[in-house]
Amino acid sequence: MQYEHILIRYGELTLKGRNRKLFTTQLAENVRQALIKFPAVKVQKNHDRMYIVLNGENPEPILERCSTIFGIQSMSLAIKVANEEEAIKEQALKLLLDSKNIRTFKVSTKRSNKDFPIGSQEFNHILGGYLLNNSENITVDVHYPDLEISVDIRTEATYLTSKKIRGAAGLPVGSSGKALLLLSGGIDSPVAGYLAMKRGMQLEAIHFHSPPYTSDRAMEKVLDLAEKLSFYGHSVKVHIVPFTALQQKVHREIPHGYSMTVMRRMMMRISEAFARKKGILSLITGESLGQVASQTMESMYAINAVTSYPVIRPLITMDKTEIISISEEINMYDISIRPYEDCCTVFVPNAPKTKPRLEKVEQFEASLIFEPDIEEIVEAIETVEIKTRESQEQELDDLL
Amino acid sequence: MIYLDNSATTKPDQQILASYTKAATDFFGNPSSIHSIGMDAERLLRKSREQAASLLEVNHQEIVFTSGGTEGNNLAIKGIALQHQSRGKHIITSSIEHPSVLEACQGLEMLGFEVSYVDVNKSGLIDIDSLKQKIREDTILVSIMHVNNEIGTIQPIKQIGEIVKQYPKAFFHVDHVQGFGKVSMPLYECHVDLCTISGHKFHGLKGTGLLYVRNGVKFYSLAHGGGQERAIRSGTENVPGIVALVKAMRLAKEKQENITTKLPVLQQKLINHLEKNKRIVINTPTEQVAPHILNFSIPGIKPEVVIHALEQYDIYISTKSACASKSTDESAVLIACGKPRNVAISGLRISMSYETTEKDIDYLCEKLDDIIQNLRKVMG
Numbered sequence: 001m002q003y004e005h006i007l008i009r010y011g012e013l014t015l016k017g018r019n020r021k022l023f024t025t026q027l028a029e030n031v032r033q034a035l036i037k038f039p040a041v042k043v044q045k046n047h048d049r050m051y052i053v054l055n056g057e058n059p060e061p062i063l064e065r066c067s068t069i070f071g072i073q074s075m076s077l078a079i080k081v082a083n084e085e086e087a088i089k090e091q092a093l094k095l096l097l098d099s100k101n102i103r104t105f106k107v108s109t110k111r112s113n114k115d116f117p118i119g120s121q122e123f124n125h126i127l128g129g130y131l132l133n134n135s136e137n138i139t140v141d142v143h144y145p146d147l148e149i150s151v152d153i154r155t156e157a158t159y160l161t162s163k164k165i166r167g168a169a170g171l172p173v174g175s176s177g178k179a180l181l182l183l184s185g186g187i188d189s190p191v192a193g194y195l196a197m198k199r200g201m202q203l204e205a206i207h208f209h210s211p212p213y214t215s216d217r218a219m220e221k222v223l224d225l226a227e228k229l230s231f232y233g234h235s236v237k238v239h240i241v242p243f244t245a246l247q248q249k250v251h252r253e254i255p256h257g258y259s260m261t262v263m264r265r266m267m268m269r270i271s272e273a274f275a276r277k278k279g280i281l282s283l284i285t286g287e288s289l290g291q292v293a294s295q296t297m298e299s300m301y302a303i304n305a306v307t308s309y310p311v312i313r314p315l316i317t318m319d320k321t322e323i324i325s326i327s328e329e330i331n332m333y334d335i336s337i338r339p340y341e342d343c344c345t346v347f348v349p350n351a352p353k354t355k356p357r358l359e360k361v362e363q364f365e366a367s368l369i370f371e372p373d374i375e376e377i378v379e380a381i382e383t384v385e386i387k388t389r390e391s392q393e394q395e396l397d398d399l400l
Numbered sequence: 401m402i403y404l405d406n407s408a409t410t411k412p413d414q415q416i417l418a419s420y421t422k423a424a425t426d427f428f429g430n431p432s433s434i435h436s437i438g439m440d441a442e443r444l445l446r447k448s449r450e451q452a453a454s455l456l457e458v459n460h461q462e463i464v465f466t467s468g469g470t471e472g473n474n475l476a477i478k479g480i481a482l483q484h485q486s487r488g489k490h491i492i493t494s495s496i497e498h499p500s501v502l503e504a505c506q507g508l509e510m511l512g513f514e515v516s517y518v519d520v521n522k523s524g525l526i527d528i529d530s531l532k533q534k535i536r537e538d539t540i541l542v543s544i545m546h547v548n549n550e551i552g553t554i555q556p557i558k559q560i561g562e563i564v565k566q567y568p569k570a571f572f573h574v575d576h577v578q579g580f581g582k583v584s585m586p587l588y589e590c591h592v593d594l595c596t597i598s599g600h601k602f603h604g605l606k607g608t609g610l611l612y613v614r615n616g617v618k619f620y621s622l623a624h625g626g627g628q629e630r631a632i633r634s635g636t637e638n639v640p641g642i643v644a645l646v647k648a649m650r651l652a653k654e655k656q657e658n659i660t661t662k663l664p665v666l667q668q669k670l671i672n673h674l675e676k677n678k679r680i681v682i683n684t685p686t687e688q689v690a691p692h693i694l695n696f697s698i699p700g701i702k703p704e705v706v707i708h709a710l711e712q713y714d715i716y717i718s719t720k721s722a723c724a725s726k727s728t729d730e731s732a733v734l735i736a737c738g739k740p741r742n743v744a745i746s747g748l749r750i751s752m753s754y755e756t757t758e759k760d761i762d763y764l765c766e767k768l769d770d771i772i773q774n775l776r777k778v779m780g
Binding site for chain 1 (some may be wrong): 419422423434436439441443444447448451460461468645647650
């Protein structure tokens with residue numbers, strides 16, 4: 001059976017009232033970007049659904065690629081037929097006979113084109129009867145059919161579909177603004193980024209790099225994670241923060257019990273300053289309540305005090321096991337567990353305060369001059385784009 | 401040169417050699433070294449592993465790079481036997497396996513394991529009933545080859561896998577050395593736990609190969625050391641060799657369609673020609689057979705003489721498998737298939753590759769006719 005179209009159903013988007021167009025336009029753009037390697041395909045947007053016109057491309061890899069795009073509720077391979085009874089019958093029969101291991105079927109007609117002369121109920125009977133008469137050992141089951149043939153009679157044409165393939169749901173990436181993800185390379189932060197993307201956020205990532213305490217491999221890991229994240233929406237840029245000098249300073253000047261809290265506050269300050277510069281309006285972290293010393297209520301209070309930015313914490317109420325299972329599902333886990341130190345683990349004191357007091361933190365910081373350091377650091381941030389990385393990867397691919 | 405001994409080894413592809421040289425030059429670091437030179441090698445190794453896994457449609461953690469077929473087979477058989485001997489000490493294999501399987505099993509017999517050999521029929525096909533009779537509660541390993549290296553018979557791997565699966569203590573190992581790139585064998589679908597592949601059989605390099613080890617299968621290492629390759633096979637990874645292997649795998653997969661459409665035609669052409677000569681016995685079966693191998697005997701004529709005679713025309717074929725051709729003069733595979741001794745000692749094997757052309761086969765047929773006619777005059 002030669003399918004010519006993939007039908008894409010929007011999820012929640014259809015609820016968005018007058019803003020709907022913004023969402024669907026973003027989704028169409030994301031789908032186009034994702035399918036850039038299939039130059040023949042065309043994306044056609046309608047107000048309540050979208051069609052990918054295959055133009056001879058094999059649908060399988062396209063379905064697979066689209067299965068990670070947020071904002072798609074489900075997809076089906078579709079056959080486009082003229083609005084004529086005989087043509088519909090002929091193609092529906094082909095579809096039925098081509099399906100394997102089918103004992104029962106059902107026809108569901110939707111007729112939004114009221115110019116079509118036969119009502120949807122009546123057409124169910126006509127088509128169902130025709131299919132029964134022209135097949136063997138196949139019966140109708142309206143409750144639990146092996147195959148449901150959907151007939152969608154629209155103004156421009158009729159679309160026949162059978163199997164529904166589940167989409168990634170959520171909102172199209174880019175439709176909910178942009179956020180800066182603090183990406184460490186561990187298990188949590190990429191999952192936090194993924195969940196934020198699922199609600200339509202476009203991400204850029206910021207990573208704190210402290211050579212020689214942290215290695216190139218740790219950075220490599222972060223870039224690998226960002227690349228995986230890119231798969232769910234736009235290409236994710238990674239901004240690399242040269243953090244060594246400030247981290248050493250904090251370690252030297254601040255009492256050890258408080259150095260972690262101060263370091264985190266520095267990270268927040270740098271992230272906010274950088275986001276401001278980029279016009280980004282929120283920060284995302286992978287914090288989960290109670291997981292480590294910096295993620296107690298007291299710590300978060302003390303750390304959050306340095307920023308007026310919204311700090312989004314998608315994992316805050318999740319168990320570690322839940323986070324791990326998402327991480328595995330989105331193929332990040334294997335990368336996250338590569339055993340390289342990141343900046344949060346290098347200077348970790350033996351006994352960080354789990355209940356730091358804000359007044360004390362501020363008191364310790366008062367004797368430290370760090371504002372120029374932060375300005376300097378923000379200026380020195382280097383950005384790695386996944387695209388530039390692709391050319392390096394290309395060198396390896398060429399060998400293989 | 402008309403090279404028709406591709407089951408012994410193939411001519412390395414120039415692109416693969418180029419990749420090998422570049423990887424050996426530019427990525428010489430030890431993947432375990434923590435500096436960036438080590439990191440570059442590690443990245444290349446990781447990419448290679450991912451590509452190998454995706455070509456085999458398995459997980460990248462299930463790939464163990466080895467030095468080739470013999471190591472892979474030994475590792476699989478001994479590694480499983482030694483690890484799981486407390487569950488049972490019974491192993492099943494067939495009578496037509498490659499020496500690296502048979503000898504490994506015999507080695508285990510000396511350590512107190514019991515080995516049962518499943519019979520094959522005239523076509524070299526495993527007798528499924530015989531397998532069902534021989535498999536027991538204390539069987540820990542069944543090792544069966546996919547494509548026979550001497551006569552080309554394809555074993556019903558999926559059917560065997562389903563039988564082994566009913567015995568939860570038993571692992572299923574498949575020697576896929578002759579099959580890869582010629583006959584598809586989906587590993588998960590066939591319930592394979594371990595699978596051996598060798599790079600130089602599909603235009604890669606000698607000393608390269610891999611063993612697929614299904615996730616969750618525990619193993620006794622035969623090479624203890626630095627813990628590389630999931631500690632199943634320690635030793636600094638042969639990164640350029642691995643790159644060459646994986647590239648060869650990709651190219652072989654890309655050419656597989658070409659092989660499965662072109663070679664059966666050439667194979668049939670050979671059969672049609674050889675069948676005309678009443679003195680020739682064709683040993684390769686007509687069904688369930690790989691497209692690249694054709695085995696036949698000319699009883700009464702020493703196979704070595706035919707090989708050397710063809711060599712004078714720059715045509716290269718072989719007697720039985722290269723690994724076995726140094727030992728006794730009869731083919732154990734042909735004997736197992738019930739061939740009489742005069743057939744079993746005169747087996748000749750033609751093994752083609754995607755490079756083989758119709759012209760090559762025509763030329764071979766012509767020269768073979770001449771040689772047989774001349775030898776008959778001399779040897780009666």
